[in-house]
Amino acid sequence: MPAQELLQPNPPADASLIPDEILKLRVDIPKDVLSATELKNIQDFRRAADYIAAAMIFLKDNTLIEEPIKHEHIKNRLLGHWGTCPGLTLVYAHLNALITRRNLESLLVVGPGHGAPAILSCLWLENSLGTFWPNYTRDRQGLTNLIKGFSVPGGFPSHINAETPGSIHEGGELGYALSVSFGAIMDKPNLVVCCVVGDGEAETGPTATAWHAYKYIDPAESGAVLPIVHINGFKISERTIYGCMDDKELTALFVGYGYQPRIVDDIENIDQDLASSMEWALTEIRKIQHAARSGNPIVKPRWPVLLLRTPKGWHTIKTLHGEYIEGSFRSHQVPLPEAKHDPEELRLLQEWLGSYNVQEVLPGGELSESVLSIIPKDDNMKLGQRKEAYAAYTPIEVPAWEDFGVQKGSQESCMKVVGKFLNTVTHKNPTSFRIFSPDELVSNKLDAVLAESDSGRNFQWDVASRGKGGRVIEMLSEHTCQGMLQGYTLTGRTGLFPSYEAFLGIVHTMMVQYSKFVKMAHETTWRQPVGSLNYVETSTWTRQEHNGFSHQNPAFIGAVLDLKPTLARVYLPPDANCFLSTMAHCLRAKDYVNLMVGSKQPTPVWLSPEEANRHCIAGVSIWKFCSTDGGVDPDIVLVGIGVELTFEVIAAAALLRKLLPQLRVRVVNVTDLMVLGPFGTHPHALTDSDWDALFTGDSDQGGNGGRYIHFNYHGYPQELKSLLFGRKGLDRVSIEGYREEGTTTSALDMMLQNHTSRYHVAAAAIRGAAKVNKAVEVDAHEMISYVMHLAQKDKDYIYANGADPEGTFDTPKFD
Missing domain, CATH: 3.40.50.920 (Rossmann fold)
Structure with a gap:
């Protein structure tokens, strides 16, 4: 069977249970967006980007293959993930073209984190690498440094991280790209985040739930996410679930989620197919936004989603040692793992890299005019240089907490008192502060935040709260709340995550991944500070005697203690006034992971506001x-x-x-x-x-x-x-x-x-x-x-x- 056919979905035995009429819900549009010149330019950009990505995995010398590749030109240790790269460069090229054509304000969030070679190659082509990293200038030497330095000590790692310009998502742990994207577009009405969701990542629980996040997006006040599900059919050594679903199943799934799905799978005309699909998607987004902003919002709008089918490891070698490579799991990482020592693999590498005819698109290490033409001319519009990704922080206005102080000697709930304070915070910061709560706000005695509708919930599928500018995202998914909080924070705003103590552990590893991103951001010279990630841990074990043993677990404290000391802050305020002081401090702080632990039940107020202030300063x-x-x-x-x-x-x-x-x-x-x-x-x-x-x-x-x-x-x-x-x-x-x-x-x-x-x-x-x-x-x-x-x-x-x-x-x- 040809390798290409491995990509084709296997219809399940009961596929007939899904009626053929479901395909009528599939969006069909003309594929004539690109002129012949535009088509060539995009294809040349992709060719250049794919060559650089492949060369980064293999070469330490002869980086433009100006002579036959020899064993000594190959890196001593081959690291990287080729399988997803051609799909990512395809999306990057078309998003660049769309930005140029439509003056689109956009960020790219990449779920397949190990697709770093693809993203780094595109960033080099648009000169964003050279802008932030002088060692990677857009010239022959800069390109050589990039190819030689990838995934070696001192160079870029094999996954996207804070060192990658334009990134707002740590690509190590899968499942969170979509929720991060939704957080990023909140309160940024002109921003469209294109989010690539890998079909492996799509198997995770957090991604499955995050598809519902658009139901919390008010198009009158926020931007939009354009999800592109990259279905190449394979993980490390197994088929993906989405790769085994036929068109009817995928269409039914996403229609059920509430989306308009468009399947992009015309491999022979993939550029026209994707270009027309992205144009259609942006037009649909603008229709939804225009209706909401004109005072006639569409009730339960169906946002677009693109389902992109391409072969795994596209354009690499077809077979090796009698095994399929392109279109199979064997192209997931390094398709030719013994190229440094095996003469046959070296020959195949020469054929593969030579097939890109790199001198046509990167003559002498410079960019051809065709490649340059689809890159935005304005640096501020380039995906790697959007300020939302690295320099967008605006401090929020924090009211004087002393005005909310309570009488010494009384008994007060820390949460009830701080809830009143947070209600005022939301009023003073109507576009830069949100609370992301996993459906526990009232139980945690923070319901004073909901006192007025404009500071209340923002659930757009609920007739009681839609279109009212609420500041609370309350969803019974800790993962989705955490992801949205991360996206909101890393694009310059301030957020808060209140939770039952026992269940903060659900987002333990997400918090750690985020802290790694911030740690690496600290070590760059160009990323500016961001607001701290703020957790309120309440409904603690000491007063969870009514819910029982399952609700008694303070382990998240230890998770924060294990972080880099420069990032970690753990506060246990002893009374309501101390909690107010601590909350005000944390909302003003930058670059930390702040954990505040407090009681929701009435307890004695030991200190006056003045005493609490001094105590909290001292610690x-x-x-x-x-x-x-x-x-x-x-x-x-x-x-x-x-x-x-x-x-x-x-x-x-x-x-x-x-x-x-x-x-x-x-x-x-x-x-x-x-x-x-x-x-x-x-x-x-x-x-x-x-x-x-x-x-x-x-x-x-x-x-x-x-x-x-x-x-x-x-x-x-x-x-x-x-x-x-x-x-x-x-x-x-x-x-x-x-x-x-x-x-x-x-x-x-x-x-x-x-x-x-x-x-x-x-x-x-x-x-x-x-x-x-x-x-x-x-x-x-x-x-x-x-x-x-x-x-x-x-x-x-x-x-x-x-x-x-x-x-x-x-x-x-x-x-």
Whole structure:
């Protein structure tokens, strides 16, 4: 069977179940957009781009093959992915032509991330590489540097990343290109993002859900995404699902999603087919936008999608050693893996690269007039130089958080208070701030954001919210919300992602991929800062006793702690005023991954706005009001990290004051977790002298040595142990946190099960203080036994009555 036929879909046995009438929904249009000259110019651009992409994978010398290729011209290690490259250069060439023809403002988002050779070759042709990377100028030397330097130490990697001009998407992990694209076009009414979705990527759950994202796009205020599904039929070694679907199945699928699909598969006339399809798609987009912006929006508009069928590894060798290469999975990576050593593979490489007749389109390493003609003349219109991709950040207007402060001594929900603040943020920033929430806004007590329609939800398929400019995207897909947040942030705006604590882990790897993008962006000289990626983690395990064990998981804290220290920020504000201060700070911050952990239930407001401001600036402080003698000369240092965990520390301090007044307690609260690491490990880390001042040092207390420190920590204890590693005196430290214990029970029982209750804290305090205070030592065993007896009595009450004892969470009193 010819290799070309491998691409043809295999009709399923029950294909007859899909009526032939479904094909009437397929869009058929004339294919006469390009003149003969335009057609030649596009084909020449593609030829040049394909040659460069292939040469990048193989050659380290003789880069324009001006002499026969020899084994010594081949790179020592062959890396790269050829299979997707011809399809990507095809799309890039036609998008360039469309930009030139229609003065289109566009970005290109590439789902097949390992298609870097294709994108880099096009960026070199349009001189975007040379603009940002002086080593890759658009001349013979620059081209040589690009080809020789690809996928070798010190050169471009094999996938698209932040070093790639025009990119807003890290191409390592598949599934997120589409949602990122939708985030990018929000509040940018003139922008059209062309998103290439590989048929391998299309198999992922995040991509499958992201097809619904256009239902959250208001064409009156936002731009449009033009998805192009690149169906070349194969992954690394297997057929793709889309590659095995016939035209009826694909049409039915995308009509069901709500799109107008157009299948582009005329291989003999692919340029005319794609050019006419892209013209049609842009015309449809403009119709939808014009209707919305004229006050007569189309209800449930059908946006266009192009389904592009091309052979896998198009134009490479046909067969090798009796196996099909073009049109099969064997062209996915390096079609000729032994070209450096095998004479037959070297001969085939010479034939393949020679077939492009590169001297016609890149004479002497310069561009022919035909290739130049389809490249936008205005640098600002080039795909690699759009400012939305690298220099678009505009700070949002953040209101004075103190105006929303609540009274010290009251009990308030951190989320309810900050929700009112965020409502004002949305009003002040109607085109540059959005909240991306996985359907939990009301449950998380942030519903004050929805108080007015213009700051409410933006679900365009809901008659109650369509066309009202809402700032909230609420969709029960963490992946899609995360992708849209990334696209929105990387194109210059500011966003927020509130979530149940237990389910932020769903986007763990997406967050890590994003942080890698930002890390590499920091290392370029031309990418400007972007707003921080802001997470609100609430509905925490400490108050998820009603939903049970499945909803109890603080692991996302550790995921952020593992990031590059210059990027990671973790905050655990202890009350509503501190949370307001932290939120205002994070919304102004740039280039970080900010995680804010707080409670949605009413809890004591320990600090006034002025006190909260000072505490948050410091990141950690001694809380004198609940310490013995203001914290002077303590026997034990008790540290609370997290809202409820801090409450238990303060409750323990009050209990100890009654039961064991001779025990001297210092209470410390940590709101900025990163201050705890050894000095130099994080920009916020305390100096050794500041650490000693807060937690006591070995030379303190008249030479008697530092005091024992007990941490009551919201997350997993091992996270804190890892963070503290390298600090002096860790033999004086004990830590309790979430022990992976829980069920549907009461709030206090959750603390008891995880040894973070006031009773466990008090017992730890007595043990530590007994080592330095003889007056405590003589009563230590008796008092520890009594304290744990009180714990058991409370547990018995909870299991007998189904609720915590009355007054359990009243604010502790210190006389």
